[in-house]
Amino acid sequence: MELPVIWFIAISVLWIGYFVLEGFDFGVGTLLPFMGKRNSVDRRVAINSIGPVWDANEVWLLTAGGAMFAAFPAWYASLFSGFYVPLFAILIALILRGVAFEYRGKRDSDTWRTWWDRAIFFGSAAPALLWGVAFANIVQGVAMDSDHIVTASTLDLLNPYALLGGLTTLSLFTLHGAIFLTLKTDGPVRVRARRAALVTACAAVPSGAGFLLWTQAAHGHPWTLPLVVIAAAALVGGVVAAWRGREGWSFAFTALTILTAVAALFGALFPNVLPSTTDPAFSLTVENASSADYTLTVMTWVAVVFLPLVLLYQGWSYWVFRRRVTGASVTGESVTATDGGPGDGTGDRSTPVA
């Protein structure tokens, strides 16, 4: 196989990793307002379930972006400048969300936490929606001239297919997050998350199925059909498993849904990387957008050596935090039993137990 094709696959793997992992923490953030009353320990349980891992999940995005820059500079250049406004909105959302996680518990004030909760909600829901819009547009193609400069306006990006894509990622990530919460928490949050999963499924299943079928019909290849079928089946399987309380299975199924759905999108895109709707001849392809073989060879070696290492220690961090998060575990009660003790009144242990 040729190096540019290998790197096209590698980049799709990085995006898959990003969406499978950050997908659930976007979902948890989107569901935060529904997981407990304001300032309740329940909300803290939800946040702490992703606390140790969200940052490393986000690095998949940075790696995917860096890999696109290195392996397909023309793709990176046209895409990022052409999708300026949605990417800018995603950046602002990720900034506010990241700071919110870290700062939310650092002042004992209702107003303070309320504002950071809003930042977590919008900072999670907006990218979950916008990534779907962006990827649908990538698959569908945008107006682009012979110099590979995108001429489509921001409003052009908000077409029906892209909006359905956005709805799909938003609902799918929310479902994925809800199921993650059922798997990783205990107590009231777990109960609410299960209900949220079933409600979200009512949006995720139809929009996901519709979007995948549309993708397959309009842009697919014969060999992307199995991916679409598996994605749809896994989505239904995930919902059924959630309904029956099989939390581990349902999480595995929604992860598989995201994996195969993103793979199907990249499959549908191939061999283009950014099709031009102005003239197919202006499209960026795996061939004309890629770096020279030397760079790709170097990058291949780096990836072969270090990606398994990353998977190993990132997997280990998930193993360390495998236990369910509960009200007692976030307030530290079971550990220090100092309700009202000297450690209270400041810092992140101080949220009053509702």
Added chain:
Amino acid sequence: MEALELARWQFGVTTIYHFLFVPLTIGLSFIVAVLQTLWYRTGRHEYLQATQFFGKLFLINFAMGVVTGIVQEFQFGMNWSEYSRFVGDVFGAPLAMEALLAFFLESTFIGLWIFGWHRLPRGVHLACIWMVAIGTNLSAYFILAANAWMRHPVGFSVNEENGRAELNDIWAVLSNDQAWSTYLHTVSAAFITAGLFVVCVSAYKLWRNQRHGDTGIAGVAPPKNDFALFRGTLKVGLVFTLIAGAIVVFSGDHQAKLAAEYEPMKLAAAEALWETEEGAAFSALAVGDTEARYNPIDVTVPNVLSFLATGTFDGEVHGMNNLQEAYEEYYGPGDYTPNVFVVYWSFRLMMGFGLFGVAVAALGLWLTRGKRRTPTSRWFYLAAMLALPAALAANIFGWVLTEMGRQPWTVHGYLLTANSVSPGVSLATVAMSLTVFTAVYGLLAVVEVGLLVKYIKAGPSHLVPDLENDEDESQIPHFSY
């Protein structure tokens, strides 16, 4: 006004802002790791308190560094698409490596460190903060290697067919002398900044303790060991600053010599040197006329510039007028002189602020010599508290010098800044993003400083109560969100 101008402003604003947090992350991760190691080795309670206290401050800062860093990676494509198209083959590789080798390390182990206080064995937990420290330093190397390549492009050739730079030697890029020299200079500056952060905080606590005998909380008597603790951390901060200060001077000298070799125009602008001279003088104060291209007033120290640039007192240093002429001949007509006023003054402000910080550290170390001496003069405490903003200012001016001095190029000798900007992004769009970034960043700065002040005032004994026994794991407070 053109989109180019605002895109440059946006890059400047977002990068400088990002670099307020980065040096603290680089340096504080190490200092916290050292403090935790001391606790691990000795089991002394003050070290645990110091680790958790500075660890908390470190995390408040760390979050800002992380989120503002995402902007940096996206911005090349968003605002500088033609730059990205031209250099991606070379420049993208270190960026991708940075994410894969460094960001994953940092982000995974920071999660393990924050949430692992009770879940990991002590030795493993300690190793986590060291991994974070290693990750931040690796990350600095890759991004600085990328930046160094823009100033001294190596290991590539330009493909005649598609007009793109193509990498042909990754080792040349990673072992670029500009890269490791810049790394030494930047990272030692980061250690100065973090060292002075610790100095600033410790000085504040000691001063409050001496003057008011309080912990920052009304009606709470100061714990006796707070004093010992902050005297200890003050010394840790001073030592870090002074060692890093020595490296910053050495590497800065090397940077000047590299500039003379690779970016003579930058050096000439930093010294407001218009004409090529042998035995060039160091400019102490120049008032220049950039239209007529000479200095009506220039107070100088003879021969020093030649020594700094070449290592000999009568070495030849190129002047801007001669370079401009040579560049026009080689690259075609155009203005190849950077903004002399900005470059000249940022060079001086960088050195001035930086040396002030290091001088405070030297003074502080003298005043705290021995086992018991503690400074009593309010002037020292005032200087120690001002040393942190001075260090941050020195960092900013250092980058202004580096980046403005490279103009009009993005890739020295190959690509002009004017040809790097995204042609498809309108002025209105950049104006919008610049406005929102500035507003959001401003707001977050207020919030961040507010939190730092809150936690500094509260102090360590508030965070980590006096424990009967550190050996009892359950007594150690754990971090969570």
